[in-house]
Amino acid sequence: MAGRGTAHLRSPDASLLRVEHLVVEFPVGRTGLVVNAVSDVSLDILEGETLGIVGESGCGKSTTGRAVMQLPPPKSGTVVYDGVELTALKGEALRATRPRLQMIFQDPISSLNPRRTVRDIVREGLDIWGIGDKAARDAKVDEVLEAVGIDPANAGRRPHEFSGGQCQRISIARAVVTEPRLIICDEPVSALDVSVQAQILNLLEDMKARYGLTLVFIAHDLAVVKNVSDRVMVMYLGKVCEVAAPDALYASPAHPYTAALLAAIPVPDPGVRPDTSRVLGGEIPSPMAPPSGCRFRTRCPRAEERCATEEPELRAVADGQYVACHFPLTPGETIDFGPRAG
Amino acid sequence: MTVPVAEPTAEPAPGAPLLEVTDLTTHFETPGGIVRAVDGVSLTLERGKTLGIVGESGSGKTVLSRSIMGLLPKRGTIRGGSVRFDGVELMTRSPKEMRDFWGARMAMIFQDPMTSLNPVMKIGKQITESIRHHLDVDRDYATELAVTLLRSVRIPEPERRLRDYPHQLSGGMRQRVCIAVAMACGPALLFADEPTTALDVTVQAQVLDLMAAQQRERFMAIVLITHDLGVVAGRADEIAVMYAGRIVEKAPTSVLFTQTRMPYTKALLSSIPKLEHPSHSRLATIPGRPPNLVAPPAGCKFAPRCAQAQPRCLEEDPPLVPGSAPGHEYRCWFPVGTPEGDDALARNRAAGKTAGTTAGGAA
C-alpha cells in the first residue's frame, strides 16, 4: 500500500505524542466495503514542536487528528500521549485526558454553540473539569480572551455577533483555557480571508510561546503549513509520503507527490507563470479500493512494477528527511507529470 | 466535431472592447439601510483577455459580476450606470431579454459546483438542455456535443459519465463539468467566481489550466474572481483590487505587483505566507475589518485600517487617478512608493498612531 514505517519516529522518551501504526476505517452502508481513511500512519511530536500535516481533501488528515483524540478510537494502532496509552482508556479515564488535549476546527462559527455567550463557551472546559473556583475561572476566561484579542467586556455576546476571524479567536481561547499541552488545529485558517488568516497564524505562534503549547497543524495550504511548522508530514490517500523539516521539504522534496503539491501552488508573483508540465494529472483513486503497493502509483510518472507489488517504507534520505518511495527524487531533481490540459 | 463559437449579435464597433462597464452601482434595500455593495465601478475587458478581481470577503466581487450579468433579484436591488457588452447596452434589458445572453454569450461558473448543477438531474441532461436551449439542434447532436465537451474538459469515459448524477463525481470533476456546461454554447465572456476555492491545489491547477486552454481555443474573455492573489498573479492580464464596493487599484498584473500604490493592495500582498520565506516568519496583518457598507466612512474607506492614513484621508474621498504605467489606476492621497506616502508612513510611525486610529476607527 504510499507508505508506512516508523523510521521517522524519535525517542519515545522525548515525545509528547507518539502514534504508531494507526488504522481508521469507516464501513460503507451495508455493502461490506470500508473507506480506508488512515492506513498504518505513525507520527510523533516533541514537546513544544509544531507538526504540520498536509495533503489533499480526503487523504485522512482530520481522521488522523480525531483518532488521536479517540473520536472515534482507531481500529488498530497505538496513541501514547504524555506517557499514557489513550486507546486503552475507556469512559471516565478517557474523558479526564480532554482538558490536556484539545482540538480546534475549520469552521469557527459552526463549531461554537450559537445559544451560549462567548464567556460561557470559553469557560465550559473549566466548569466541566471543575478547575478553580468561580472567581479563578472568571479571571482565567478574562485572561485568555485578552490574550486572543477579544475584549472581555464583549464576552456576554453570542458567536453570531462576531466575525469569522473573531470566532476563530474565541475557539482558540476555548482550547487554551484548560491549559492543554497539545492542541490539534484542524484547518484553523482555511475559511478565513488572507488578512484575517495572518492575524490568526500570528496569534497561534503567540499562544504557543505564551502557554508553552505543542501543536498539530492540519491544512491543505502548503505555504501556511510551512509558516507555522517545525516538521511537516505529507499524506496521500491514508498514507504518509514524506516527513521533513519545512525548509528542507520545500527546497528538495523527495516524494513525487510532495513535488507535485509544491508545483501546483499558485505563486503570488506575476513573473512566475504556472508550469503546466509539473501539474499532477488524473484523479485520486477510491479509498474503498486503494491501489496495491504504493497508493500514489496510478498518478506517478516514476511508477514501476515494484511500486504495484511492494509498499514503500519510510526511510531517511537526508538528515531529518524521510520518504516512502522506491524511487525518490534526488535534491534538485524535478519531475515531469506529462502533457496537461490543452 | 467542433464546439460552436458564439457569433456576435450586433456588429461591434471596430476596436470596441467586449465588455465596458461604466460607473456601475448596485445597492440593496435592507431593513438596516441601503447596502452599497457595488459603488461606482468602471472597467473594460477585451476579447481573449483575463481580468482578475481580488478583495476580501464582502468587498462586492460576487455582486459586481452578478450585476454585470443582470443576475440579481429585482426586488430591493437598485442598479445604476452602464454595462455594454459587444456594443449592446444591457442595463435596460429585462431578465427575459437577458436570458438570450446567459449561457450563449456570457456564462458563469461558481465556487461551489453543486449550486450550479442540478443535484437530481444526470449531468448529460444538464449539458444537452443548455445546448438545446440555445442552439437549434436535435437530441443526438446535442449528446454528441456533450461528449465532446466532457472529453475536452478531460473527464475520463465521457459517455458513461453522462449518466452520472453530480454527487457521483469528485469536486474537481464537478467543477470541470461546470466548465463544460459553461462552454456548451461557446460564450464570449466567462465569469468565474472563485472557481477553485473549494478545490485542492493540484485539482485547482488542473481546472485553471483547463480554463486557460478553453480560453485560447475560443478567444474567450474571462473575469476571474478570487481572494487568492496567487491564482490571479499567474493567470490574469490585468487585476482589479476591490474594497468596500469599489475598485481601489487596477493595473496590468506585473505593474500591480511591482508598482503597488494603494496601501490596501500592499497590505493584502504582504499578509500572504510565502513559500520562499523561512518557517515561523512573522506575517504582516491588516488591523480591523472592512467598513459597514450601509454607512461607510466619509473619506477614504480604508482609512480606519491604513498605516498611512492622514487627517485629509478622513475627510476627502480619494478619486481614481492614473499611475505612471499605462492602464494603472489607484485611489490614494498618500500612495505607497512615493515621497508623500513615505512621509505619511514615517509620521504615523513616529506618532505611534494613524489619523484613522485616532478617529476611533480601527478595531
Ligand SMILES: Nc1ncnc2c1ncn2[C@@H]1O[C@H](COP(=O)(O)OP(=O)(O)OP(=O)(O)O)[C@@H](O)[C@H]1O
Ligand atoms: N465519518 C465518516 N464516515 C465515512 N467516511 C468518512 C468519515 N470521515 C471521513 N471519512 C472518509 O475518510 C477519508 C479521510 O477523510 P478525512 O476527513 O480524514 O480527510 P481530510 O484529509 O481531513 O480531508 P479534507 O481536506 O477534505 O478535510 C475520506 O475518504 C472521507 O470520505
Ligand SMILES: Nc1ncnc2c1ncn2[C@@H]1O[C@H](COP(=O)(O)OP(=O)(O)OP(=O)(O)O)[C@@H](O)[C@H]1O
Ligand atoms: N441580496 C443582498 N441583500 C443585501 N446585501 C447583500 C446582498 N447580496 C450581497 N450583499 C452584501 O453586499 C456585500 C458584497 O457582497 P459580495 O457577495 O459581492 O462579496 P464578495 O466580495 O463576493 O465576498 P466573498 O469573498 O465572501 O464571496 C456584502 O456586504 C454582502 O453582505
Ligand code: SF4
Ligand atoms: S516511484 Fe513508485 S513508490 Fe515512489 S511514489 Fe511513485 S509509485 Fe510510489
Ligand code: SF4
Ligand atoms: S493613505 Fe489615506 S487615501 Fe491612501 S489608502 Fe490610506 S487612508 Fe486611504
Ligand SMILES: [Mg+2]
Ligand atoms: Mg479535514
Ligand SMILES: [Mg+2]
Ligand atoms: Mg463572492
